[in-house]
Amino acid sequence: MERFDFVVIGGGMMGAPCARHLAEAGHRVALVAAPEPAVKAEWQGPFGSHFDAARITRQVAADPDWALLSQRSIARYGDLEARSGQTIFREVGALMAGPTDGPLAGFTEGFLAVAQSVEGAEILSAGDIWEALGLALPDESEVCLERRGGGWIDPRAMRHAQVMLAAHAGARIVPQAAVARNGDVVALADGERIGGDEIVVATGPHAGSDGLLPLVPSMKVWARTIALARISETMARRLAGMPSVIWVPEGWDHDLYLLPPVRYPDGHLYLKIGGQLDSPRIHSAADMRDWFHGTGDAAVGARLMTQMRELMPDLKVQATHTEPCAVVWTDTGFPYVARVAEGLTVLTGGNGAAAKCGDELGRLGAMVARGQDISGEGYATDFRAVWVP
Template sequence: MFDLCVVGAGLIGSAASKYASRGSSVCLIGPDEPTKKERLTSSPRDIYGGHYDEGRIYMQSTSDPVWAKLAQRAIPRYREIERESGVDFATEVGCLSVGSRGGNYITAVKEVVQKDGIQAETLSGTEACSKFPFLSIPNMDEAVFESHFAGYISPRRLIKAQITIAKKNGCQHIQEAVRSVSRVLHDDSNKCEVVMEVVTDSGRKVLAKKVLLCTGAFTAFRKLLGTEVSPDTKLFPLAVTKLEISEEDAVKIKAMPSILYFGQGGADWNKDYPVDPRAPVVFYMLPPIRYPNGKYYIKLGHSHDSVPRLLHTGPQMKQWFVQGPDPRLTRQMANMITSVVKGVKVLSYHGDSCVVDVAPSNRPYIDRVHNQLGVAIAGNGYAAKSSDEIGRLAVELLMKDQWDIDIPQNLFHVQLKSGCGNPTSRL
């Protein structure tokens, strides 16, 4: 019998298991990264993730003050996590947030920077091009550059670091997917009590006093919240393009920061790019990163509003992760990379899949469904950099009934819906 079972061994789940294992008996359950064979349609595997990658942007500012606060709590702990685990995962190359001068996005970022006292400099489009001469930034845009506590993380290695620490604390890690979570009566030494039963795909049963779900976009497709109950989220299939460049070119542009763009785009930029007609051009871009295969890639991803398609079923999710994005979309994003990054030779490019689970509030769900079941889900596309704090908050709330951040907890209340899509109260 464990004090806590954390379901989902991704970024948030691994962080939660680390924190909970400091004073409780903890079991972390979640499958390892899929093999090539498990990425085939014929494979029985149906649980995947977007964190099997080497690049996620981190910075302390953002246009949303709540997400900014979560990031500001998590990011300063990166070096401590690296030291304790012996696993390096964060590269501080800075982050450049760019938007139309006077536009809502860049104005909101500047307000957060000023209010929260973040170390950053504001640049005109011309000044940004002068600072980073290998980038094409429109003159009419404005940028906020953070050089400190900003850059990119390897989600793979961050998860490895968190689980390494959790295991040192005595956490047991079961590398399986979970089929169901339910309340059961448990009779132990003539004492009958209600506990949580977690059943894996192999039929293994794990008993725990409490369960924390960190199952992301797949929460709705297993019996985790009860019969015909799922979180109120929308599942957007996001595509990324990874453009390969030479090591020589990677060295030439080694000063390139991570980039977030919300604007009208440059006059000389690729015009064949997916854009919601109601919204500006939106993308994020990572600087050259060396991947496990030894090759250097610049990665670009589009906004979920750019391709307003939704996923509704488990088979649709699997198909998206297995088959990947449309080749035309991959090409469009590759052309955008070469529009923004100048003077690099394209050796190859390919697409990859991700899914973003978006809550109506655009904030994560960090809450208790009942006193034995908690959730830390709905990353909304922003959670990677803040996963350490999200996991910590969820553990403090579920295990200690504490909320120690200066953000109202009701902003993170989970919204559930029935199988027919109607809102429902907590279980």
């Protein structure tokens, strides 16, 4: 049985950078990273929501800790691109808009406060945005437009870069799923076993149901739906200046997100929209497989498309469809980056924001796995884990 200093289980937005940071620090590392399924409906292994073409990235957030996680990650995008040859980041700008009163007033106050310290962030009105971008935000919206540092990333390219650089630093990449853990030994889907002085479980939404931890992390896993609108090349050129957008529709009690035109693997250009306050819960590995074998919730997709058209009244759409996604919400509102026991670390709980700040979360996970104290890293939260009693 091959042994390593560290075995990182999960090659997603947090696990892959964790393995890279550990390998580049000179440790012997194995990264257990199941591949993207060729045929989704036939795949019986773990699914990753990061198998996607675009995720919003931005320096501004409603919470200072989330903003710092993003800012530190964004500052390293260029290095990752230069060393891997991958194109990860599209700096098209990022817009956040919210109401000044009601239940989401605190959300707006939070991102406006953070924006004061972000270079290139402008505070504008809904009228300014209509004039500049043709986006019909609610009239009373307060708006932050981050022209530099914001935009979108390609999560597949990010994952590929992290895995490639981990391998270049000497990590063994294991392209399959982990099916069990017994102490310091991890059993793989093909029957092989590998050992590690420290095991890092970074399996995202699966961490509560895959049995790799001795305790169950207290977190909610939601079955989410995204909607995609296919547009023409001509329409995409008209939207060439469009930033990524997060906004609260008139009278809504939660925000939505919208990405600018992105070319997907099928060759078409799409606008992607998502955002739900509530949705079905995922409780087991079977629930997760069933959800990802489907195409999402058509009714949710229709509501999302209605809001896209209200925001973009001049939009011409060729076709629409929905896709499934999964989001993890922890009890603390922050990722769990913590030692579980001697030789075991948990790194999970993206709270819908792991893609843009995964590199920093991976770095923190690597520190915890090495037994280092992260309390001096500048965050108000301690990234503690909460467990189901």
